[in-house]
Amino acid sequence: MSGQPSGPVLEIAGLHTEIRRNGAAVRAVDGVSLTVAAGECLGLVGESGCGKTMTARSVMRLLPAGGVITAGSVVLAGTELTALSERNMQTIRGNDVGMVFQDPSSSLDPTMQVGRQIAESVVVHRGASRAAAAARAVEMLSLVKIADPERVARGYPHQLSGGMRQRAMIAAALACEPRLLIADEPTTALDVTTQRDILDLIGDLRAALGMAVILVTHDLGVIAGRTERVAVMYGGRIVEQAATSAVFAGPRHPYTEALFEALPEMASSQPASRGLYSIPGRPPDLVTRSPGCSFAQRCRYVRDWCATHEPALDGDHPGHGYACFFPVGVTGRARGAGGQDGAGGGVTPVSAWVSGRGRQAAGRAATAAPASTAAEPLLRVSGLVKDYPVAGGVLGRRSGAVSAVADVSFELLAGQTFGLVGESGSGKTTVARLLVGLERPDAGAIVFDGADLAAMPARQRRQRRSGIQLMFQDSFASLDPRMRVKSILSEPLAIHQTVRRRGYRRQVLRILDEVGLPADAENQYAREFSGGQRQRLALARALIQRPALIVADEPVSALDVSVQAQILNLMRKLQRQYELSYLFISHDLSVIRYMADTIGVMYLGKLVETGPAEEICTAPGHPYTASLIAAVPAVVTGPEMTRPPLAGTPLAGTLSAGTLSAGTGQPGMAALPGASGPPAAGPDPAHPPSGCRFRLRCAFARDVCAEQEPALRPHAVRGQLVACHFPLGPATAGQVAGQTMPSIA
């Protein structure tokens, strides 16, 4: 924020937090110092296990069992929080500092009315009466742009969508107008379009209430347009801290650089065959303290010096600090190491990678070319339909149907990847379940390897299906916790009886090696592996049958970027090796773009656009695709960075903080102007809109869209098929990107 000079709201100095459990102490926060000014937004980034969340929880003093702040100070607006009694600390929580959690489905009490949870802090801190609390809840709900706030306040969390729950959570955190909002991965569990809405909302409220925000996230894209400053954490410490624009223009710490390079968006800067850069190894365990730089073991520029000396967080000019002896992008500069050269001279700054995004197209096309001859496709899905019955009434009879998949058709060539994108509830996962036979289609054909699986008798179908394997999103939940790896991996062999029992072990060892796991993993259990390793196991289980097609349902969405890069690279390597085909499902367009040759975009059970990946990502033909692309938080430095966060929003400048409001009659509660956004008309798959299912959220909808359902037709000038009466041409594409879609959050 540009014009608001004021002292820091939060000053953390030398903070050390330990989690003591079973005699071992994990140094979760290991000497963190940072400040957040009033009205400022600080981004806290890093892989999981790097201490971001523990830093945030230390401020609130809400640590898990065994958590202790062992040293350092946390000063909030002049008050030293670490010295406060628990009782006094309670007067800070929710009053001066509000907190939003990651998963809106678990952070709201399922048995308590939404309104009461929102008003809880007002009741606790201001002693609000029942009526005043209820009024405040409604006021807060309209502030976070929820339609019909009275009804929502009386309802329960399960009646709200994920985005609406997160709005309610924000409303609850802000009910007392705190000076500081800590948002811990607030959008990680949400769709891109919802994510954008929520981040916009936090930005708007920040300006309206003049509060400081700490945005904890693993997603650099989220940080990009939303924060003034960034602190990158690694191993419980801040390794780089600077203005967001400075970090994006040229990261200094090799870890920050590696995080950027692991993003699928960054693939363009590298030869297509090399794959994404991934950080080898794992974050340090934080129990044993080793001398030297904690990142040394995973750093590609590591030198002898790093193993014995610990870098301090200082930098080349004020405002940009980094803890590295051999910073990236600084040539001829080496501190303390006496005469050694800086290491990262040849590395391109991020901004240069970004400008080279288009090159990715050429790289991909080159690798994909050989397969794209006009052969019989490996998989041809046509007219796929799946409805789920809805039970209702006293007798539980079928009273309607949810249309999960409605007339979906696409083709997939051998050795290629079909990427399926869409928001949650669009039917992506149902398509996956239909393909692997976990569900039976109500209509349509699934022609795999020349035979229609949907029309086959069960026994035959099962045999055929061994050629299609599924890879689940949640690798932890999909691996039996009581089975050893060797049993997990040989189970498919036993089911399909393609190999004799004696041959199991050889197969298991072979597949472990292929997915990059050590041979002694065969006797371990799933819980002994990290998230990335578990996803390797999941891939191994899918691969052991030597399938021709792997259906991967959000295989990397639960992983950190660096690990995500490892898995994506591995999947591509195996694809080249065995001419595997993937049906790759993801809500993340940049991942899909990196992996897929062809993309299908789904909306409410319909395939609204399909065609070559690059074409769709650079020149979408359907307004929905365009809005999905516009919602992706871009890792771009540029005008978006410096955009004044809130000019023109209905909230700006209407608040006089701390005034007594006539509206609620409670001292110290300012009246918040209800910024009523467009009605949150969530699409109801049980009653899809007539005509085009997207029309309610479409900026271009006209009468014909309600009357006639658009069919998938070839686009007039481009290579893709689009189901739209008014497909976007070169003239209209930009228009949509700038336009905000009515929110369904």
Added chain:
Amino acid sequence: MTAYLARRALQAVAVVLLVTLIVFGLIRLAPGGVTTAVLGSGSAHQQFLAQYLTWLGRVLSGNLGRSARLNESVGALLAASLPRTLVLTGVSTVIALLVAVPVGLLQAVRRSSAVDHVLRGLTYLCYGMPPFVLGSVLILYLAVDWHFFGAEGPQAAGVGGVIADPRDLTLPVLTLALVTIATFARYMRSSALDSLGQEYVQAARARGGGERRVIVSHVLRNSLVPVVTLIGLSLPQIVGGALVVEILFNFQGMGWQIWQAAVNHDVPVTLGFTLVIGVAAAVGSLLADIGYAILDPRVRISRP
């Protein structure tokens, strides 16, 4: 909500009908011409369905048959023993709930503390000890040695006779309550631990709620859901009586009566009582469902 409850009630009716069918099947299978004894000699040549319907009609009008041995109607025996049992098991269940819910909650909040360990030891002890051992120990010390309470349950007839004799009622109630407390507290502890680990509890703390507030308004209600199931499932025991305890204390309730009937091959009484307990089981699970719906809004299908 209404539709949900109506659906559950319909299911309960279906279950009850099934129970009657099974009980009647048992009557038919019982040796020694029980069917004829129950239905009268005119029924001997009737089809199964006709017999069943005749019997069902009688049951519905309150005629559960007659005990030839005691020369009394089963209905009269029920009327004598059911209220006595309800006092015994009802009082001990209420006491158990009042003790177990706070105990389990305390254990969860002070997890792995000395309090938790001691209480856990005690509940394990009560849980693991058979009621006849526990009851005998209580009789030995509290009645025989120290004369605080009577060693036998109240012997006077009717509910009045039971209530009017708290000195004799104490030990059976205590024995039953201790066993029930142990079960309930263990459930409550684990379900409260579950709730305490939930993110919404953290979120409530982050709003500045004190620990007491967080526990009372967020943890308690969520933790009670599994306990409600347990209470619903224990209704057949509440109605059927605690057999062992009733025999141990010579308390003439449902359990004692069934035991007598079983020992003396008094088939009409055994079956009549079984039917009542079966109905109680159906009603119990219906009540548990209603409890769910009250505690957990996700169960209610319709919007408020």
